[in-house]
Amino acid sequence: MSVTLVAPDIAEQARPGQFIEVALPDERSSMLRRPFYVHQTSRRGGWAGTLEFVLEPRGPGSAWLAEVRPHQFLDVIGPLGRPFSYPRKPVNCLLVMEGYGAAPLLFLAEELIAQGQRVDMIMAAGSQDQVLKPIDAKRLSRIISVVTADGSAGEPGRAADVLEAIVDRCGTQVVYAAGPRPLLRAVAEFCRERSIPAQVAVEEQTACGTGLCWGCVVPVARRDGKTYDHLRACVDGPAMNAARILWDRWGTSRPMPTPPEGFPPIQPDEVLPTPPHGFPALRR
Numbered sequence: 001m002s003v004t005l006v007a008p009d010i011a012e013q014a015r016p017g018q019f020i021e022v023a024l025p026d027e028r029s030s031m032l033r034r035p036f037y038v039h040q041t042s043r044r045g046g047w048a049g050t051l052e053f054v055l056e057p058r059g060p061g062s063a064w065l066a067e068v069r070p071h072q073f074l075d076v077i078g079p080l081g082r083p084f085s086y087p088r089k090p091v092n093c094l095l096v097m098e099g100y101g102a103a104p105l106l107f108l109a110e111e112l113i114a115q116g117q118r119v120d121m122i123m124a125a126g127s128q129d130q131v132l133k134p135i136d137a138k139r140l141s142r143i144i145s146v147v148t149a150d151g152s153a154g155e156p157g158r159a160a161d162v163l164e165a166i167v168d169r170c171g172t173q174v175v176y177a178a179g180p181r182p183l184l185r186a187v188a189e190f191c192r193e194r195s196i197p198a199q200v201a202v203e204e205q206t207a208c209g210t211g212l213c214w215g216c217v218v219p220v221a222r223r224d225g226k227t228y229d230h231l232r233a234c235v236d237g238p239a240m241n242a243a244r245i246l247w248d249r250w251g252t253s254r255p256m257p258t259p260p261e262g263f264p265p266i267q268p269d270e271v272l273p274t275p276p277h278g279f280p281a282l283r284r
C-alpha cells in the first residue's frame with residue numbers, strides 16, 4: 001500500500017533515492033522515526049505539492065501508518081540522504097528492484113526518461129500482489145523482466161537469477177539497484193566483473209537519519225584501493241557507488257586486517273559520476 005502526503009516543500013526538493021522520516025505517536029514501541037523512500041512527487045500546482053511513499057507492513061510503525069486516516073497530521077522530515085546521480089550522456093540504464101526497492105526506482109525511471117535515457121527493468125517481489133505498480137513499470141521500461149519468489153507472476157526466482165540474461169539482452173551500460181542487501185551485493189559483484197558502473201541504495205537501520213549518531217555506517221573503499229572510510233548510509237547514501245562498498249566488512253563489528261594486496265581496484269566512473277564523499281575518515 002502507499003500513503004500520499006501534502007508536503008509541498010519536501011515534494012519540491014525530493015530526488016529519487018532520497019527518503020523521509022516519519023515520527024510515531026508517543027505510545028508506540030520506539031521513539032525513533034521510521035525511514036521511507038520518496039516514491040512519487042507532484043510538484044505542480046500552487047499549494048498542494050504532494051509526495052507518496054510505499055509501505056510494506058513489518059512492525060509497529062508500518063502497522064500504525066497503514067491505519068492513518070485521510071487528513072490526519074503526520075510529523076515528517078525530509079527529503080533526507082543522497083539521491084542517485086544521473087549518467088552524463090545517453091546510455092542504456094537497467095533498474096533492478098526487489099520489494100519496496102521499486103519505490104525509489106520507479107521515481108528514478110521517470111527522471112531518467114525525462115533526460116532521454118533508455119530504461120529497462122528487473123522487478124522482483126515475493127508474489128504477484130506485491131509487485132509495485134506493474135502497469136506503470138511496463139509503461140516506463142523498454143524491456144521489463146518480472147520475477148516472483150512463488151512464480152505467481154513472471155519468472156519464478158529472484159532478481160539476481162535473470163540479471164546476466166537481461167544485461168546481455170538490453171546492452172546495459174549503467175545499473176541502479178534497490179532492495180535487500182543480498183540483491184545489492186549480487187548486483188555489485190556482477191557489475192564489477194563486467195566493469196559496468198552501478199549505484200545501489202544502501203539501507204542500515206537508521207536512528208537519527210540526519211548524520212548525527214553514526215549508527216548507520218557502511219565501509220567504503222577509498223580511491224587508492226588500500227584504505228577505506230566508514231560512510232553514513234543516511235547522509236552519504238542511500239545512493240552509493242556499488243563498486244566501492246566492502247560487502248564482507250559491512251556489519252562486521254570485529255576489526256578486520258586489510259588484505260596485503262589491498263582492496264580490488266576501483267573502476268573509473270566514466271559514465272556515472274560518483275557522489276562526492278566529503279566526510280572525515282574514521283581510522284582503524
Ligand SMILES: Cc1cc2nc3c(=O)[nH]c(=O)nc-3n(C[C@H](O)[C@H](O)[C@H](O)COP(=O)(O)OP(=O)(O)OC[C@H]3O[C@@H](n4cnc5c(N)ncnc54)[C@H](O)[C@@H]3O)c2cc1C
Nearest residue numbers: 019034035036037054055056058059060061062100203204
Ligand atoms: C533509507 C531507507 C528507506 C526505506 N524505505 C522504505 C519504504 O519505502 N517502504 C518500506 O516499507 N520500508 C522502508 N524502509 C524500511 C523501514 O523503514 C523499516 O522496515 C522500519 O523499521 C519499519 O518500521 P516498523 O516499526 O514497522 O518496524 P520495526 O519494528 O522498526 O522493524 C521490524 C523488523 O524489521 C527489521 N528492520 C528494520 N529496518 C530494516 C531494514 N532497513 N532492512 C531490513 N530489516 C529491517 C527490524 O530489525 C525488525 O526486526 C526503509 C529503510 C531505509 C533505511
Ligand code: FES
Nearest residue numbers: 207209211214234
Ligand atoms: S542514522 Fe544517525 S548517522 Fe545515520
